[in-house]
Amino acid sequence: MSPMWGSTAQYEVIHWSWAIAVYLFLAGISAGSIIVALLVKWNRHERSNSSIWDAMIKSGTLVAPVSILAGLFLLVADLGRPLSFYWLLIRFNPLSVMSLGVLFLLIYTPIVLVFTLLVFERTIVKYTWLSPLGSFVEWVKSLHSYAKTIEYFLMAAALCVGSYTGFLLSALYAIPLWNSPVLPIVFLTSSISSGIAVNILIGLVFFKSTINTESIKYLLVLDLRVIMTELPLLGIFFIGLFYGGGEVSSVAKAALSHGGLALVFWLGVIGIGLLLPLATVILALRSHVYRVGYILTNATAVLLGVLLLRYYIIYAGQIYLG
Structure with missing residues (x-):
């Protein structure tokens, strides 16, 4: 192995692999995309009194269920005994962050699927091969009277899913780099940033007919605020570790300055994932370039940065133990 990445011996301590990092990434995208979709609906779509779903809403409700189901499949497949996953449901412990995470996912996943059906109801009705499911279509239509309640529950569940992974890591006191109350907020803000990126991208590519440039501008302004929040949050995260003293301080210094993981953080997370999107968003807002x-360049940079952040936190936390 290249000296830049360190010796192979240090990777013997890895128990949570790349699959967990990808799951955290997919769960974050799902939560972030639906949060962003609901914000657009509440702040842009409803104010315009339009009867057509905004492209940013459609993209969020399409991405959210696909990404969470893919993430759950990857998570269960990564378990040594995937068929034993149901024990987390049977042996529920309200004091366990993992058990609470499973509960959040059990609430979030069906609600997001129902909301997706509401958004794409007109598309579903168009397909004649679904005519035998007429009662199902009528059931979907009946849900519109409860749409606002569904949206509120969905927003709460998405916020829980977006932040619980950070709580899960921060609850593992034996790993100094994860033991920070700021980590859940960092994960939630990066999830929202990835949601903005993927919603704009999917909306521009697949839902051009319902594009609203004012919604894109709204999301770019929101993305600017999220990035400006995420940068100081990462600073607070590491400053808190630095002043933790002892092995916590040495772990933080090593994670930021040693080997290839430090390069991942400074070049990938900060450079590509935050500073590049920050520059492109400012340019877009000034010149109205949509x-x-x-947008593909901007979205790719954001999504790569969010993925690398998960990868960095997972691996650095297990490698640098003081």
């Missing part, structure tokens, strides 16, 4: 190619 082209697909331009």
